[in-house]
Amino acid sequence: MDNKHTIVIDTLGSDKGPEAIIEGAKMVLDEFPEINLTIVGDEELIKSKNLPSNRVKIIHAPETVTNYDNPIEAFYKKANVSVFKAVEECAKDENAIGIISVGNTGALLVGTLRYLLDEKRTRPALAAILPNMQKGFTCLVDTGASIDCGPSQLVEFAHLGTDFMKKLYKIENPRVGLLSNGSEPTKGNHLVKETHPLLAKEEGINFIGNVEGSKALSGMCDVLVAEGFAGNQVLKNTEGMAINMITEIMKFGKKTGNEEITQQIAGYLMKTYDFESLGAGIMLGARKYVLKCRGSSGPVAIRSASKILINIISNKTFYE
Amino acid sequence: MYERLMKLIKENLPDKDLSNAKPESRLIEDLGMDSIGMMMLSMSIEDEFGVTFDAPVTFKTVQDVLDFLAKNATK
Known part of the structure; x- marks a missing residue:
């Protein structure tokens, strides 16, 4: 060798x-x-x-x-x-x-x-790199390595995601969102409410505020921070919904005699959202x-x- | 030794207020350590005190760790 x-x-x-x-x-x-x-x-x-x-x-x-x-x-x-x-x-x-x-x-x-x-003894986080609606990618971190987290861990995830998107996507100042049930700073569970002000004042983090699940892959942020439990739900729901949509499109094509065009659409979507093509999650840290x-x-x-x-x-x- | 150990515990639990922690405090139930945190703590203890764990750590309380270190610490 x-x-x-x-x-x-x-x-x-x-x-x-x-x-x-x-x-x-x-x-x-x-x-x-x-x-x-x-x-x-x-x-x-x-x-x-x-x-x-x-x-x-x-x-x-x-x-x-x-x-x-x-x-x-x-x-x-x-x-x-x-x-x-x-x-x-x-x-x-x-x-x-x-x-x-x-x-x-x-x-x-x-x-x-x-x-x-790593030298800093960072607790690793499992990130998923997902295609977003602006023809770019969003780094969702964490997706399950740490099911329960504290606020400072979420801040650490923001740094890990930011460093990754700078290095791998050449994004100069990655926009960081915090997954929540509403975009207002007052929304969220205890963890989100405690983390929000920490991210807002954290040096080196371009924090854009809370991001709702429906906007997770809108492209409004380059890094989406969540505790492992919530991040895993976003990941699995996104995949599940993509599969459901593709299946419905195929059914519609069969029912209406438009199979050729719906197969093309389904093929495009499968290529975009298929985890076999996307490959893998990455352990940051x-x-x-x-x-x-x-x-x-x-x-x-x-x-x-x-x-x-x-x-x-x-x-x-x-x-x- | 207690202060050195509490410093390591604090590093693994940055969000916790440990000002009321005592030797009898339970690592998981009272201080909020999780299984990955326990593993990271055991690795920190290995480095700080010159000990080696060849099995998963089963310490219940801070005192359990101190008792172990009193017998086994090499630095």
């Missing part, structure tokens, strides 16, 4: 099985000759796919963290968990630019805490890039997530 940039891929945890993730790794090798891979999981299975040994390092770690496991206990009690081994390898390998995992989000967070915390694909991800999501990492090191924007 030479000193090319390396991406670490955790193959375990996908609803579609490790084969789908290894297939995604193969797509990456075919499309991006400038990249090497470290593939973590069941060594025998990975070897059986005959990937080029001069570009692929295999790490045997066949154990997983299930949704019924406590990720912190699993970290100490299970010796060969793929996601932990993958994060550890990413931390140790100087050539590794980041890790892609489809596995348990809590386990990925624990691994990141243990091996990839880590020393290297930690990308989390959805549990139902297949090969395309792995390819898309790898493209994100390659864009980052090529100094391009996230989805360029």
Whole structure:
């Protein structure tokens, strides 16, 4: 193996099985000759796919963290968990630019805490980069790494999101919104009401005020800050609504004999909002890039997530 | 040692008023620590006091941590 940039891929945890993730790794090798891979999981299975040994390092770690496991206990009690081994390898390998995992989000967070915390010991946040109505992208942070938060944590999220959008989208002064149930400063739960004045006076944050859920992806802000519980609801509701709308459009086309045009519309919407194409969420606050694909991800999501990492090191924007 | 430990706890709970915290205060129920916060606290304790945890921390109170450190701290 030479000193090319390396991406670490955790193959375990996908609803579609490790084969789908290894297939995604193969797509990456075919499309991006400038990249090497470290593939973590069941060594025998990975070897059986005959990937080029001069570009692929295999790490045997066949154990997983299930949704019924406590990720912190699993970290100490299970010796060969793929996601932990993958994060550890990413931390140790100087050539590794980041890790892609489809596995348990809590386990990925624990691994990141243990091996990839930044110097400031920032508590990581899981951000989703979502297409907005102004042909740009909005960084929604947090989407589930910290379900309950305090006000100072939300301020920290605002900084993480701001830094990310400056670096990745070349936005000079990213606009930061605070997710609330009304745009007025008096609206919101205790957390939002306590956070609002802190964000308003925080240096380095271009705070535009509260943003309602219906405006989350309007493009009025570049960074939308929320506690993990609320942010996750926005993310899942957005995806659910997009799927419902596309399904209804397809039904309408079938019913009225306009299938050709509705298929084109549905295809465009699927391409814009499909999480397989969008690739992954990103763990902000880590020393290297930690990308989390959805549990139902297949090969395309792995390819898309790898493209994100390659864009980052090529100094391009996230989805360029 | 108590002050050094409380400084670490405060770093992990920046929004909490810990002025009334006592050695018998419970980390989760009284001080509001969550599971990720406990993990980050354990990592801070490892660095600050030169100890190593090879299992999830199960401290209930501040005093439990102090008792552990009295036996195991190397710095």
